[in-house]
Amino acid sequence: MNRFLLPLAAFVLLLAVLLVGLKRAPEKSILPSPLIGKAAPHFTLPNLFDTTQPVTTAALQGHWSLVNVWGTWCVECRAEHEVLLQIKQQARVPIVGIDWKDKDEDALSWLAQLGNPYERVGTDRDGRVAIDWGVYGAPETFLISPAGTVVYKHIGAMTLEVWQREFLPRVGASASPGA
Amino acid sequence: MVVELGHYALILALMLAAAQAFFGLLGPALQRPRWLAAVPSAACGQFVFIALATAVLVHAFVSNDFSVKYVADNSNSALPLFYRVTALWGAHEGSMLLWILVLSLWTLALVANAQHLPPFFAARALGVLGVISCCFLLFTLLTSNPFARLIPAVADGHDLNPVLQDPAFAVHPPILYMGYVGFSVSFALACAAMIEGRRDQLWAHWMRPWTVMAWAFLACGIALGSWWAYYELGWGGFWFWDPVENASFMPWLIGTALIHSLAVTDKRGLFKSWTLLLAVTAFSLSLLGTFLVRSGVLVSVHSFAADPSRGIFILGLLVLMIGGALGLYAWRAPVMKSAAGFDFISRESFLLFNNILLTIAAAVVFGGTLAPLIADSLGLGTLSVGPPYFNPSFLVPILPMLSLVALGMHARWRRGGLGEARRPLLVTLAVSLLLALALSLGVYAHPLTLTPIGATVGLWIILAALLDPIDRLRRGLRLPASVAGMSIAHIGLGVFVLGITFVQSNTIERDIALKPGEAAQLGAYQFRYDGGQDIMGPNYEGFRGQVSITRNGAPVSVLYPEKRRYWVQGTVQTTAAIAAGFNRDLLAALGEDVGAGAWSLRLQYRPLIRFVWIGALIMAIGGVTAVIGRRREQSLAARAALPLGAAGQLRGEGGTP
Numbered sequence: 136m137n138r139f140l141l142p143l144a145a146f147v148l149l150l151a152v153l154l155v156g157l158k159r160a161p162e163k164s165i166l167p168s169p170l171i172g173k174a175a176p177h178f179t180l181p182n183l184f185d186t187t188q189p190v191t192t193a194a195l196q197g198h199w200s201l202v203n204v205w206g207t208w209c210v211e212c213r214a215e216h217e218v219l220l221q222i223k224q225q226a227r228v229p230i231v232g233i234d235w236k237d238k239d240e241d242a243l244s245w246l247a248q249l250g251n252p253y254e255r256v257g258t259d260r261d262g263r264v265a266i267d268w269g270v271y272g273a274p275e276t277f278l279i280s281p282a283g284t285v286v287y288k289h290i291g292a293m294t295l296e297v298w299q300r301e302f303l304p305r306v307g308a309s310a311s312p313g314a
Numbered sequence: 315m316v317v318e319l320g321h322y323a324l325i326l327a328l329m330l331a332a333a334q335a336f337f338g339l340l341g342p343a344l345q346r347p348r349w350l351a352a353v354p355s356a357a358c359g360q361f362v363f364i365a366l367a368t369a370v371l372v373h374a375f376v377s378n379d380f381s382v383k384y385v386a387d388n389s390n391s392a393l394p395l396f397y398r399v400t401a402l403w404g405a406h407e408g409s410m411l412l413w414i415l416v417l418s419l420w421t422l423a424l425v426a427n428a429q430h431l432p433p434f435f436a437a438r439a440l441g442v443l444g445v446i447s448c449c450f451l452l453f454t455l456l457t458s459n460p461f462a463r464l465i466p467a468v469a470d471g472h473d474l475n476p477v478l479q480d481p482a483f484a485v486h487p488p489i490l491y492m493g494y495v496g497f498s499v500s501f502a503l504a505c506a507a508m509i510e511g512r513r514d515q516l517w518a519h520w521m522r523p524w525t526v527m528a529w530a531f532l533a534c535g536i537a538l539g540s541w542w543a544y545y546e547l548g549w550g551g552f553w554f555w556d557p558v559e560n561a562s563f564m565p566w567l568i569g570t571a572l573i574h575s576l577a578v579t580d581k582r583g584l585f586k587s588w589t590l591l592l593a594v595t596a597f598s599l600s601l602l603g604t605f606l607v608r609s610g611v612l613v614s615v616h617s618f619a620a621d622p623s624r625g626i627f628i629l630g631l632l633v634l635m636i637g638g639a640l641g642l643y644a645w646r647a648p649v650m651k652s653a654a655g656f657d658f659i660s661r662e663s664f665l666l667f668n669n670i671l672l673t674i675a676a677a678v679v680f681g682g683t684l685a686p687l688i689a690d691s692l693g694l695g696t697l698s699v700g701p702p703y704f705n706p707s708f709l710v711p712i713l714p715m716l717s718l719v720a721l722g723m724h725a726r727w728r729r730g731g732l733g734e735a736r737r738p739l740l741v742t743l744a745v746s747l748l749l750a751l752a753l754s755l756g757v758y759a760h761p762l763t764l765t766p767i768g769a770t771v772g773l774w775i776i777l778a779a780l781l782d783p784i785d786r787l788r789r790g791l792r793l794p795a796s797v798a799g800m801s802i803a804h805i806g807l808g809v810f811v812l813g814i815t816f817v818q819s820n821t822i823e824r825d826i827a828l829k830p831g832e833a834a835q836l837g838a839y840q841f842r843y844d845g846g847q848d849i850m851g852p853n854y855e856g857f858r859g860q861v862s863i864t865r866n867g868a869p870v871s872v873l874y875p876e877k878r879r880y881w882v883q884g885t886v887q888t889t890a891a892i893a894a895g896f897n898r899d900l901l902a903a904l905g906e907d908v909g910a911g912a913w914s915l916r917l918q919y920r921p922l923i924r925f926v927w928i929g930a931l932i933m934a935i936g937g938v939t940a941v942i943g944r945r946r947e948q949s950l951a952a953r954a955a956l957p958l959g960a961a962g963q964l965r966g967e968g969g970t971p
Contacts, residue, residue, distance in 0.1 A: 139647045142591060143640040146598075150633065152684065153605070155691035157625040208469045262881070 169269065170285040175202070175277070176267040180257025183234060183242055190257030194231055195279045199306050201230045202277040203253070203293075204265060207241040209273040215292035219252035222298060228278075228306060232256040235265050235273050278302055317382055320370025321461040324411075327363040327418075328455060330356045331447040334421075338441020339509075342434040350437045354425045357440055360447065361418040368415050371408065371460055375401055381467035384408060384460045390473035390882050392853040400484040401474045407460035409487065413604070414450050416491045420499050421447065424524075431520060438506035439499075446498055449631045457624045473853070473882035482542035490539060490562060493532025494600045497565055499524040500572065501597035504590050505639055508646040515652075518579035518589060523941040525576060525593070526799075529569040530937035536562050537930035544923075545892055552817075552926060555704040560683040561603025564676050568596040571672040573937075574665045579652075582727065584662060587647040588669070594643060598636040599676075605632060606683070657730035664722030671715035678707045709764075716771045716811060720778035723804060738781050746773035758820045758921060768815030776808035795943020803936025810929025816922040823919075825905065829912040836919045839900060840864045843915060854878040854887070859913060861902040863893060873902045875915075890916075899923045 170176070179191045195202070203219065205212040219230060232253035234242045239258060246253075259265055268277070278287040286305055289297055334356035341349030371384070375398045380386040388404045402408045421443045428436040454460070500521050507517035539559070544552040553559065572592040579589045605628045656662035682699045689697035720742070724735035732739060750769030758765070779801045786793050822836045830845035846859035856878035863870045873891035880887060890903035898921045905914030 137644065137648070139587065140644045142595075143637070143644050146636055146640050149602075149684075150629070150637075152688055152691055153629060153632075156687045157629065210464070210468060 170277075171288065173285060175279050175283055175285050176264075178233075178257065178259075178264040178267065180233065180259055180264060183232075183239060183256040183258050190231065190255045192283065194255055196281070196283050198281050199228045200254075200279045201228050201302075202233060202268075202279060203230050204233045204235050204268070204270050204273050204275045206235045206237040206273050207245045208237065209235075211292040212274045213249075215274055215294070216249050216252070218293045218295055218298065220250050221295065222293075223252040228302075229254040233264060233268075234258045235270070236260065236262045278305060316370055317374055317379065317461050317463070320367045320374075321459065323363040323367040323370065324451065324455060324461070327360045327367065327414075328448065328451040330360040330363065331444050331451055333444075334360060335441050335444030335448055338437045338439075338444055340441075342437055347433070350433055353437050353440050353444075354428065356444070357418075357421045357425050361422045364411075364415050364418045367461075368402070368411060371411060372399055372402055375399060378471070380469070380471050381463055381465070382460075383462045383464040386464050386468050386471045388471065388474050390471040390853065392882070393471075393474055393479070394852060396481075396484070397474055397479050400478075403487045404474045404478050404483075407454070407458045410450065410454045410458050411460050412487060412491055413495060414447065414454060416488070416495045417443070417447055417450065417498060419492075420496055424499055424502075435506050435510060435512075435517075438509055439502040442502035442505045443498060446502075446635060449635060453624075453627055453631060457627050470882075473880065476854070476878070476880040476885050476887045477546060480542060480546050482538055482546070486535060486538040486542055489531055490535030493528050493530075493535050493569075494562065494565060494603070496524070496528025496531055497569060497593075497597040497600050500528065500593045501639065504593035505642060508590060508639075508642045508650070511646050511649055513650060515579050515583040515586065518576050518586070521593065522573075522576050522580055523944070525569065525572055525596075526937045526941050529566065529573055530934035530941075532562065532566045532569060533930045533934040533937070536566060537927045537934075541927050545890055547888075552923065555679075555682065555699075555701055557683050558603075558607050560679050561599075561606055564679050564683075565596050565599040565603065567672050567676040567679070568592055568599055571669045571676075572596055574668050574672075578662055578665050582656070582662060584652050584656065585666070585669075587643075587651040590647060590650065591643060592669075592673075594636070594639045598632075598639070599680075601632055601635060605629065656728050659725060659730045659732070661722065661725040661727045664718055664725050667718055668715060668722060671711040671718075674711040675708060675715070678711065679704070682707070713767070713771070716775065716807075719804060719807065720774045723778055723800070724781070735781070739778060742777035742781065743770075743774055746770045746777055749773050753816075754819075758816055762819045765815060765819040768811060768819075772808045772811030772815060774808075775811065776805050779804035779808065795947055796940050799936045799938075799940025799943060801936070802939055803933045806929045806932025806934075806936055808929070809925050809932055813922045813925025813927075813929055817920055817926060820921045821918065824917045825914065826917065827908050827912050827914045829910065832912075834915075834917055836900075836917055838865050839870065839919055841900075841902065841915075841917045843913065845911065846913070849876065851878065853882065854880045857904065857907070859902070859904050859915070861891070861915070861917075863900055871900060873900070875902045875904045877904045894924065896924060897922060 175192055175195055177192045179189050182188050182190050194200070201222070222228065223230060230253050232255070234256050237258065237260075242256070242258070246256075257264075268275075274292055276289045276293050277285055280286050287301060289301065334353055337349045337352040337356065341347070341353070371382075373379075374382045374385050375389050376395065378385070378389070378391050378398075380389075384405070384407050385401075388408070389398050389401045393401065403412045421440065424436075424440060424443065428440070431439075503517060503521045503524065536559075539562070540552045543554065572589065575585045575589045575592055578585045605625070682703050685699050686697045720739060721732065724732055724739055726733050747766075747770050750766045750773055753769050754765040782797060783793055783801050786797075824834055824836060826834050828834065828843035830843055833840050833842035835841075840863065842862045842864070844860040844862055846857055849856050849858045856876050858874050858876045861873040861875065863873065871893035873893060875891040876889040878887045878889060879885070888903055888905075890901050893900040898919060901916075901918040901920065903916045905916060908914050
């Protein structure tokens with residue numbers, strides 16, 4: 136064999152490795168939240184609607200619930216708002232909102248204008264609770280079991296498809312017999 | 315509107331790059347000399363539009379235009395102006411724009427120096443650069459457009475990664491890219507020589523200055539990156555064998571080999587096909603590095619944009635550029651190979667050893683970098699390759715290589731033996747050995763077995779590099795720039811070896827929890843923790859500790875290590891405090907608040923660590939000295955010889971088909 140062909144042959148071999156590596160790369164890039172299977176991080180936040188009654192993790196006990204991290208400054212939050220309203224209408228799982236790094240007046244006028252999908256909204260002004268929850272960026276939605284453990288986390292805007300594919304089966308599996 | 319102009323400018327640059335590639339490659343192939351005139355113009359126009367696009371993106375950052383997605387993702391109105399400019403290369407899209415800008419700068423430099431080259435050859439080289447530019451412009455426009463809008467716009471941006479908010483980050487990527495991308499010129503010249511199937515060795519002569527300049531930039535860029543990691547990542551390491559560090563180090567190793575084999579090809583007409591292969595490999599490794607960093611196949615602390623869809627695209631580009639060049643090599647190298655002999659102990663054979671050992675070293679790094687990927691591809695599970703593999707395996711080829719440097723510098727061309735250099739070489743070796751033993755047993759106690767060996771090698775390289783200049787000065791001879799440059803670069807190498815040797819064997823490191831008033835002893839130095847206070851920065855809050863260092867009771871320095879929390883991203887950043895000195899660094903970094911006023915601290919004493927970076931810098935200075943000095947000498951010689959009509963010969967022969 137022509138020895139001057141060897142570099143090309145080595146390169147072809149390398150390409151094969153890179154191609155296989157590339158195929159497998161997406162699996163690595165999905166980072167599951169380290170919180171999954173663990174108790175939801177505790178928080179006590181000022182209530183957006185009623186300053187005398189703080190929103191705490193106690194609101195997540197005893198039934199399935201969603202924790203949705205949002206802000207009026209967040210573009211995708213607006214995109215998912217309609218979906219959250221529809222989830223509220225189904226009345227299967229109450230949504231607790233964490234209004235992240237936002238102004239109260241902005242949040243109140245946003246909810247007045249677009250409708251309020253939330254059962255309660257806690258305001259996380261300085262973003263400390265979001266850090267405890269490992270939030271990368273709004274919106275993020277967590278599914279919390281009746282025992283108060285984090286079951287699933289969705290990063291980015293919620294869609295009906297995600298809701299039906301990822302959330303409902305998890306809730307349905309254990310919730311329907313008791314519900 | 316301005317932003318769309320930037321986008322449009324980038325598209326125009328793509329058109330011009332295509333024109334440059336088309337006329338540059340087809341003009342000579344179809345024997346159309348008149349087509350060649352379009353090539354330099356296309357290259358210049360391309361540079362203008364790429365510069366314009368870059369200026370537009372800078373403007374978007376400076377004016378806080380958060381309707382641009384890239385700006386919204388990587389800047390914030392609270393970010394200081396300086397970092398809003400450097401945020402340009404803070405993530406993937408902007409880095410690609412910087413890559414292209416640097417490539418067009420090198421292209422422009424080649425255009426400016428093309429009058430020394432035969433027209434067809436220059437056009438072909440510029441054509442190859444046009445192909446590369448086309449590929450990267452296409453990639454940027456199609457998969458990573460920095461001008462993409464975010465609609466509706468956000469009120470404020472997501473902020474620049476705090477690790478990158480540092481002055482060293484302002485210069486590290488541009489200089490690194492100057493080196494990385496600079497090898498594209500050597501690559502283009504090699505391709506042009508192969509397309510023409512040149513049997514002479516003039517192409518090696520033309521390629522030398524370009525290779526040395528790119529190599530010098532790369533040395534500076536790598537050293538800067540290492541220095542930045544040392545104080546910014548907070549834990550005092552200066553080299554982690556991280557895939558991205560390796561991606562810049564491999565082209566540098568091959569570039570070093572290339573410089574030396576070019577010397578042989580230029581002077582003696584030997585190693586031709588090998589030199590061509592090295593020129594192709596150096597740039598291929600740069601491209602591969604780009605692929606590894608950008609596609610997310612390797613998980614690294616550096617990979618800020620992992621997107622597999624980009625990976626496929628880059629892979630396609632690799633096939634075109636590297637595959638094309640290697641195919642050309644397989645076809646043309648057989649006719650270009652050289653046939654001449656040399657003695658076993660001649661300059662040629664030492665440079666051959668240098669090449670082989672450097673290539674093995676690069677292969678060691680390559681294997682270690684790709685091993686996790688290969689293991690994963692074969693389904694063998696996750697494999698983590700770190701310093702325990704790299705440090706010893708890298709030494710296996712590198713230590714013999716370094717031991718031969720002093721001899722290689724003084725071996726004669728063609729003829730065997732060391733000639734009259736034998737005696738001074740033996741004397742310098744003896745002196746180095748004595749000095750090294752004194753250093754490793756006297757000054758720096760508790761040495762490892764390798765300490766005196768490393769010190770001897772480092773000192774020997776420095777002393778041997780000084781022999782030639784001193785000899786010439788004593789005899790009242792002029793010192794040519796090429797000799798001066800080589801000596802300086804080798805002195806830099808020696809300084810680097812000394813630094814690495816003592817840092818590796820005599821660093822003292824302690825992780826310890828201290829209450830205010832308590833102290834820890836590291837060698838002769840006492841570190842006392844004096845407490846600390848909360849602090850407030852422009853876009854962060856944090857805690858600043860105070861550590862007083864004394865040596866035998868005499869005050870040495872007071873350090874203020876910080877732990878910062880950046881508001882926007884909520885990232886916690888450890889900023890180590892370093893008392894830098896010529897012969898040692900003392901470092902303190904804050905770990906965790908362990909309660910009751912106590913903090914866990916990382917304290918370090920690192921001897922001679924500055925030598926590592928100073929050595930790299932001296933190497934780069936040596937390279938630049940050789941290129942610039944030689945250029946001056948040549949233009950002086952050409953001016954002196956002009957009346958005799960010899961200047962025409964400098965241009966080499968005209969274009970061969």
